[in-house]
Amino acid sequence: MATIYDVSVLAGVSLATVSRVMNKNAKVSEKTTQKVLDAMKQLGYRPNAIAQSLASNRSNSVGILVSELHGPFYGSMMSGIEAELRTAEKHVIIAAGHSEEALEKDGIEFLISRRCDALILHVEAVSDEYLIELVNGDIPIVLINRYIAEIANHCISLNNELGGYYATKALLEQGHREFAYISGPSWKMDAQDRLSGHQRALTEFNVPYDATLTFEGDYQETGGSKGISYLLKQSRPFTALICANDEMALGAMTVIREKGMMIPEDISIMGFDNIFLSQFIHPKLSTIDYPIKQMGKMAASWTLKNTFNQAEQEITHIFTPSLVMRDSTRPV
Amino acid sequence: MATIYDVSVLAGVSLATVSRVMNKNAKVSEKTTQKVLDAMKQLGYRPNAIAQSLASNRSNSVGILVSELHGPFYGSMMSGIEAELRTAEKHVIIAAGHSEEALEKDGIEFLISRRCDALILHVEAVSDEYLIELVNGDIPIVLINRYIAEIANHCISLNNELGGYYATKALLEQGHREFAYISGPSWKMDAQDRLSGHQRALTEFNVPYDATLTFEGDYQETGGSKGISYLLKQSRPFTALICANDEMALGAMTVIREKGMMIPEDISIMGFDNIFLSQFIHPKLSTIDYPIKQMGKMAASWTLKNTFNQAEQEITHIFTPSLVMRDSTRPV
DNA sequence: TTGTATGCGTTATCAC
DNA sequence: GTGATAACGCATACAA
Numbered sequence: 039m040a041t042i043y044d045v046s047v048l049a050g051v052s053l054a055t056v057s058r059v060m061n062k063n064a065k066v067s068e069k070t071t072q073k074v075l076d077a078m079k080q081l082g083y084r085p086n087a088i089a090q091s092l093a094s095n096r097s098n099s100v101g102i103l104v105s106e107l108h109g110p111f112y113g114s115m116m117s118g119i120e121a122e123l124r125t126a127e128k129h130v131i132i133a134a135g136h137s138e139e140a141l142e143k144d145g146i147e148f149l150i151s152r153r154c155d156a157l158i159l160h161v162e163a164v165s166d167e168y169l170i171e172l173v174n175g176d177i178p179i180v181l182i183n184r185y186i187a188e189i190a191n192h193c194i195s196l197n198n199e200l201g202g203y204y205a206t207k208a209l210l211e212q213g214h215r216e217f218a219y220i221s222g223p224s225w226k227m228d229a230q231d232r233l234s235g236h237q238r239a240l241t242e243f244n245v246p247y248d249a250t251l252t253f254e255g256d257y258q259e260t261g262g263s264k265g266i267s268y269l270l271k272q273s274r275p276f277t278a279l280i281c282a283n284d285e286m287a288l289g290a291m292t293v294i295r296e297k298g299m300m301i302p303e304d305i306s307i308m309g310f311d312n313i314f315l316s317q318f319i320h321p322k323l324s325t326i327d328y329p330i331k332q333m334g335k336m337a338a339s340w341t342l343k344n345t346f347n348q349a350e351q352e353i354t355h356i357f358t359p360s361l362v363m364r365d366s367t368r369p370v
Numbered sequence: 371m372a373t374i375y376d377v378s379v380l381a382g383v384s385l386a387t388v389s390r391v392m393n394k395n396a397k398v399s400e401k402t403t404q405k406v407l408d409a410m411k412q413l414g415y416r417p418n419a420i421a422q423s424l425a426s427n428r429s430n431s432v433g434i435l436v437s438e439l440h441g442p443f444y445g446s447m448m449s450g451i452e453a454e455l456r457t458a459e460k461h462v463i464i465a466a467g468h469s470e471e472a473l474e475k476d477g478i479e480f481l482i483s484r485r486c487d488a489l490i491l492h493v494e495a496v497s498d499e500y501l502i503e504l505v506n507g508d509i510p511i512v513l514i515n516r517y518i519a520e521i522a523n524h525c526i527s528l529n530n531e532l533g534g535y536y537a538t539k540a541l542l543e544q545g546h547r548e549f550a551y552i553s554g555p556s557w558k559m560d561a562q563d564r565l566s567g568h569q570r571a572l573t574e575f576n577v578p579y580d581a582t583l584t585f586e587g588d589y590q591e592t593g594g595s596k597g598i599s600y601l602l603k604q605s606r607p608f609t610a611l612i613c614a615n616d617e618m619a620l621g622a623m624t625v626i627r628e629k630g631m632m633i634p635e636d637i638s639i640m641g642f643d644n645i646f647l648s649q650f651i652h653p654k655l656s657t658i659d660y661p662i663k664q665m666g667k668m669a670a671s672w673t674l675k676n677t678f679n680q681a682e683q684e685i686t687h688i689f690t691p692s693l694v695m696r697d698s699t700r701p702v
Numbered sequence: 703t704t705g706t707a708t709g710c711g712t713t714a715t716c717a718c
Numbered sequence: 719g720t721g722a723t724a725a726c727g728c729a730t731a732c733a734a
Contacts, residue, residue: 039508041727052705057729064730067703087483088423089727092710097420107448107464113440120439120466129480132439132464134452148461151419176371259650288650295652318591318620320627320652373711384721389713397719421711424726706733711726718721 040081049077060085091153099129100156100341101149105137109285110313111330112160115182118334119158126342128155137226139163150177156341158182158334162226178345180337183228183330185356193355194337198228201326201359202235205280205308208324208361210243212369214278214306218251220265220290222282229257232282232310251276255286262289270297277306277370284309284316284325291319291366306367321365329357372413381409392417423485431461432488432673433481437469441617442645443662444492447514450666451490458674460487469558471495482509488673490514490666494558510677512669515560515662517688525687526669530560533658533691534567537612537640540656540693542575544701546610546638550583552597552622554614561589564614564642583608587618594621602629609638609702616641616648616657623651623698638699653697661689 042060046053051070058064059074066074077083091097102119104112120130133149135142142161149157156178161169166186173179173189185195206217219236222229237247253268255261262281266289269279281287287309291301301307301321309316309325316323336357342348374392378385383402390396391406398406409415423429434451436444452462465481467474474493481489488510493501498518505511505521517527538549551568554561565584572579585600587593594613598621601611613619619641623633633639633653641648641657648655668689674680 043727053728054706054730055704058704061729065703070704084479084483086424086485086727087480088420088429088485089710090729091420092418092424092712092726093728093730095710095729106445107452108442108445110440110442113438113445116439129465133461134449147416148419151416153418153420259646288647292650292652292654314591315620315647318624320623322624375711385712386714386721386723387719390720393713399719402719418711421726422713424728425711425713427713427726704734706731708729708731710729713724713726715724716722718719 039086040083041086042083044081045074045077045083048081049073095153097153097155098127099131099152099154100158100338100345101152101154102130102132103135103142103145103149103157103159103161104132105135105160105162107132107134110315111283111311111328114314114331115160115334118331119338122335122338122342126346126348128342128346135161135163137162143168146172156180156345158337158341160184178341180340182333182337191353191355194333194340194353194357195355196228196328196333196357196359198231198359199235199238201310201328202232202282203239204235204359204361205232205310205326206236206239207242208363209278209280209306209308209367210239210245212306212367214370215243215245216251216274216276216278217245217248218253218266218269218276218279220253220255220262220269220279220281220286222255222257222286224254226257229282236280248274250274255282257283257285259285259289259292262286262291263293264289266290266293278308278367279305280308282310284311284313284323287316287323287325287366288319302366302368306370308367312362317364324364324367325362327360327362333357371418372415373418374415376413377406377409377415380413381405427485429485429487430459431463431484431486432490432670432677433484433486434462434464435467435474435477435481435489435491435493436464437467437492437494439464439466442647443615443643443660446646446663447492447666450663451670454667454670454674458678458680460674460678467493467495469494475500478504488512488677490669490673492516510673512672514665514669523685523687526665526672526685526689527687528560528660528665528689528691530563530691531567531570533642533660534564534614535571536567536691536693537564537642537658538568538571539574540695541610541612541638541640541699542571542577544638544699546702547575547577548606548608548610549577549580550585550598550601550608550611552585552587552594552601552611552613552618554587554589554618556586558589561614568612580606582606587614589615589617591617591621591624594618594623595625596621598622598625610640610699611637612640614642616643616645616655619648619655619657619698620651634698634700638702640699644694649696656696656699657694659692659694665689 046056133145160182253265312325312327378388465477492514585597644657644659
């Protein structure tokens with residue numbers, strides 16, 4: 039693979055001149071520029087990004103850490119980030135943390151070791167302290183879906199509690215009084231927040247919270263299936279099921295139908311996240327909109343602004359969820 | 371950020387020795403090893419992967435190019451690859467090609483410039499010639515979902531034609547004789563192959579292929595919605611709808627229901643890909659299984675074998691699709 | 703406008 | 719077993 043040196047020899051100029059025409063940051067005569075360009079083309083020269091990074095201490099890339107590489111939530115997030123960054127000619131380097139502390143730290147180490155210019159992290163297992171320390175390091179960092187007061191301006195998060203509140207309130211206003219709830223993993227902050235919102239709404243309507251009709255799921259379809267199976271076995275009846283995300287709602291719906299019940303006639307179902315698919319399933323899922331794509335875009339804008347000094351735009355740090363009523367819920 | 375030099379000074383040894391204990395590739399006495407380790411810990415030393423790459427000409431990472439960062443298909447693929455690579459302590463660097471020639475080449479350039487040790491590509495827009503040339507370059511390359519005879523052992527692909535054949539044949543055997551077909555973008559090879567398989571099955575059963583009941587979709591939900599709307603407006607009736615992928619099937623199902631028709635009573639629907647969700651929608655989707663996750667895993671194994679000389683395992687180059695009959699189809 | 707020289711943080715090839 | 723020292727491919731301060 040040709041190097042800058044080969045190009046300089048062929049073009050009959052110095053190595054520095056070649057570097058200059060690449061970076062267009064210094065005046066080079068029209069004529070030599072052309073000579074260099076020709077030589078580059080002739081050699082099929084491609085700059086070595088690694089060497090560039092080492093010499094300049096910048097990589098023109100931002101690192102992204104997601105929990106999983108699959109799933110609609112992370113898919114939207116990655117797409118949102120990449121789309122925004124691409125307009126600025128920055129690249130992304132993606133790693134997966136799998137919601138495990140060791141792997142998350144590992145992924146972050148990897149991204150740092152690759153000398154990313156900034157990091158966008160969706161982390162769940164590492165501690166606040168760890169993150170605060172990280173933010174105080176020398177590499178710019180944004181957190182998605184996590185709010186830490188001490189570093190609030192590094193956070194792009196959704197008010198999950200409010201989302202949980204909206205979800206339950208909507209059903210309460212439809213007359214529902216008996217609820218079942220399939221939550222996310224209880225150690226995850228967003229799962230806790232959504233459940234808190236649920237409870238707040240119940241309290242507001244003087245409806246007691248029934249722990250026996252709560253199931254801790256895993257945010258996946260199978261969690262929803264297992265959850266509803268469990269809940270249906272309990273002695274207490276319920277008219278509404280709230281799932282802490284759409285995937286679990288989907289899993290639950292499948293089982294409910296298998297048991298011969300109708301949605302929403304027998305059970306109203308509410309999801310959370312408003313994944314793209316939720317409008318294509320049957321019945322169309324009522325849910326809480328989580329604008330994750332825009333949040334990804336916003337996180338990317340943050341790095342553009344704070345790292346690459348581009349486009350001074352307004353950064354929204356806390357997003358507000360909104361209710362999306364469709365066909366899986368109905369008044370009782 | 372501490373460098374290897376800082377460590378060597380603190381440990382009172384030479385720079386080379388520090389490098390040795392990092393790479394454990396040469397004998398270093400127990401005692402000095404410990405001194406170095408201590409110094410590293412004390413300084414919070416992290417190796418600079420960029421410098422390592424430059425010096426060693428290896429990066430311990432493999433580059434992945436996908437068309438999109440979202441969607442169940444690419445999600446599964448990325449997950450499959452990453453899971454396999456992680457067991458070997460290799461990392462992935464992901465870029466998106468957006469099914470556009472310029473962007474695909476761009477992404478490949480990026481991955482090469484980052485000195486990935488190998489590349490796994492899901493490309494659709496670049497030409498065979500370009501890829502053949504690439505494969506003859508000095509970086510190991512695997513192609514997913516693409517078969518090019520000249521470089522067959524660099525390809526991990528599915529027999530899409532056979533899948534299309536299976537899909538249609540299953541419906542023919544159920545007695546269907548009037549078909550509508552929503553295809554993928556006609557310039558995509560896999561879309562062409564699936565359609566060819568469809569036509570082969572028709573021919574085998576002496577059923578004429580009706581081009582007026584074929585719609586060219588975009589492999590997305592909206593393509594399915596638009597497609598079925600168009601097809602329903604045609605004068606010719608049909609009892610079965612075949613969609614070139616599950617997402618379009620989903621989009622079509624939504625519209626069909628909005629029009630007050632029943633699935634599968636009024637129309638049988640067959641998808642393609644067997645995305646994870648297809649078993650959770652209602653009615654459960656009959657489809658063709660595309661083992662993309664295993665194929666991703668296989669591509670990763672290929673790189674492990676051909677680039678990192680690990681685990682001499684058997685590589686399957688052409689995967690065979692299989693029929694998955696569920697509830698969206700029924701005999702007529 | 704162009705060239706020279708040095709450094710970026712490692713690995714690796716020699717010596718000792 | 720350990721230490722100098724030359725690459726690796728490029729950016730950049732300093733000269734010319």
